[in-house]
Amino acid sequence: MRVILPAGTTETALIDGISAAGAAPELMEHTPSADVEILEYGRPTTTPVTPVSPNGCPTPAAVTRAVREVVGFDTTVVDAGLAQPTGAPTVDLGIEPGADVRAAEAVPGADAIFDRARSFGSSLPDDLLIGETVPGGTTTALGVLTALGEPTGVSSSLPQNPIERKRRVVDEALAASDLVAGDCEDDPLAAIRAVGDPVQATVAGIAAGALESGTDVTLAGGTQMVAVATALRHADVDEPLSIATTSFVEDEQGDRLGEACYRLNCELTVTDPGFDARDHVAMDRYCAGEAKEGVAMGGALSLVPDGRMDDVLDRLEAICDRLGIDADGGPGSDPEAETNPETEGDSGP
Amino acid sequence: MRVILPAGTTETALIDGISAAGAAPELMEHTPSADVEILEYGRPTTTPVTPVSPNGCPTPAAVTRAVREVVGFDTTVVDAGLAQPTGAPTVDLGIEPGADVRAAEAVPGADAIFDRARSFGSSLPDDLLIGETVPGGTTTALGVLTALGEPTGVSSSLPQNPIERKRRVVDEALAASDLVAGDCEDDPLAAIRAVGDPVQATVAGIAAGALESGTDVTLAGGTQMVAVATALRHADVDEPLSIATTSFVEDEQGDRLGEACYRLNCELTVTDPGFDARDHVAMDRYCAGEAKEGVAMGGALSLVPDGRMDDVLDRLEAICDRLGIDADGGPGSDPEAETNPETEGDSGP
Secondary structure, X not given: OEEEEEEOOEHHHHOOOOOOOOOOHHHHOOHHHHHHHHHHHOOOOOOOOOOEXXXXXXXXXXXXHHHHHHHOOEEXXXXXXXXXXXXXXXXXXXXXXXXXXXXXXOOOOHHHHHHHHHHHHHHOOOOEEEOOEOOOHHHHHHHHHHXXXXXXXXXXXXXXXXXXXXXXXXXXXXXXXXXXXXXXXXXXXXXXXXXXXXXXXXXXHHHHHHHHOOOOEEXXXXXXXHHHHHHHHHOOOOOOEEEEEEHHHHHHHOHHHXXXXXXXXXXXXXXXXXXXXXXXXXXXXXXXXXXXXXXXXXXXXXXXXXXXXHHHHHHXXXXXXXXXXXXXXXXXXXXXXXXOXXXXXXXXX | OXXXXXXXXXXXXXXXXXXXXXXXXXXXXXHHHHHHHHHHHOOOOOOOOOOEOXXXXXXXXXXXXXXXXXXXXXXXXXXXXXXXXXXXXXXXXXXXXXXXXXXXXXXXXXXXXXXXXXXXXXXXXXXXXXXXXXXXXXXXXHHHHHHXXXXXXXXXXXXXXXHHHHHHHHHHHHHHOOOOOOOOOOOHXXXXXXXXXXXXXXXXXXXXXXXXXXXXXXXXXXXXXXXXXXXXXXXXXXXXXXXXXXXXXXXXXXXXXHHHHHHOOEEEEEEOOOHHHXXXXXXXXXXXXXXXXXXXHHHHHOOOOOOOHHHHXXXXXXXXXXXXXXXXXXXXXXXXXXXXXXXXXXXXX
């Protein structure tokens, strides 16, 4: 089992109210670069940001790293449009950051990205668990789902999901591409090109290539991975496909998540890491509905053997220490704050 | 413990007789790209070459991978001047392939490479074991040692080390840079710039940065790492430094290896993997003096706990299967052949 992490950016994250409420937008584009450093090294090494919300909620990369320290899985990060350098090793497929979905084309090279990612995916010998980190990614997920005519919602990193704001952005994005909902039903890459992000094209391509070569694929994420699975099914990729996410996404999405997976013929695995058993601000924030998922968190948690979750939570506490988070809400933590940056994948208003 | 693998190329490898005797030179520049795929995935995934000599001797990457499958260490590959794409993830420090040492400057950007590598090295939290893969690397090692005025020889991937041919190339290289032996005694980066390769500048920089930040550093390799250690000592890097290599290098170098380490105040670890106990062509070829070292092989072997070397050799046999090597000398193997390509780090006429 290998965890593949396409990491990228889209200018969609810079739309007012979409992301980084309360945080400096110019720092947000460093978040995926920091996430992959945390996954690789256990803390940011060269990036100027530490992805922790003002409330003391760490990026899901911290959780995925904690699982990795216990379970020891291999990881391979793919540069799926990073806007800033990272000290982590990445596979270079020549992918550029995505444009604002309200541009005529959000991902001009979507087809080429998909093809290169498919070729890479078909080259890999291991079964794959594919995650993502891309700020603004739930908005582009809603864009693709809408363009494909799929009637589902998307998640958020915020306890109160500003889904209406996302819908307005997507409406504007479709109009800028001369599209209406459902127009891309038979052409999922056209949906990604018009209103998606480069990470979607990368995840979809790697998954398609791996499935074609007989490798098992699990998409590790919540509603962003529902969008990718939808794109794959609309591209007539019919092989068995699984989605693994966290209980935090299910808590918000309710039956919609299982129904979407049923429609997509995707096996769904939901893992509850038991954060409520610990008195720690980082885990409290997840229990309060913040962050929820991203950086393959749910998929990584699904790999934890019975009886080892306590070790994962111990590791997570140690990682939070390294990220400067006090267990009871120390410097930088403000439990009363209502807003916080979108710093992860399945996240953002 | 993290294994760092700077991987790169130098046009020095294309000099007639320096490398790839019997193999197509145009394929050789793919070797480091293939090596890092083997390290990461257990076999080449996207490169068009499989680094196995006509005799059936696999790249040391196969051995390092075998250790990794048993011991489970983390690896980070640094692109230190790859000339061809690789499907493995690499850290991008903006490093270009090296020129022929007989050019006026073999590594025009040596100082900038060293600085970026030092910054990267100082950012890493783990103790480091630093290897290399660069075809032609023993010739550039001889170049740097000579420019620094150090009286030592270098190893070879061939049972018969064509050291005189290397010396003639180095003489020509020094003349092309208006240098004589010892001229760079006080300026090791000038030695690398004139007659070295970009991997040396990268290894030296990472080691210097890591040592400055209090991290333990082991240089994993034979005479190429003696050259890097010499450069570091001439740069007044005085922290404790270790070199870990294979018994195959020691068998060839004899007392010279230990004497060089003594002069450099470097602890030396030599590991014999016990290949002579197996009846397998790949291991026979190492016992006959082929390949010897490279891709952090000796350092990786030093990590094998007591009683686990047999598991490593089992894994190596499985990897050789994947690389198309028959245990008793199958397709592509010709035990009578005298020549074979330099496909690894500490190697090449």
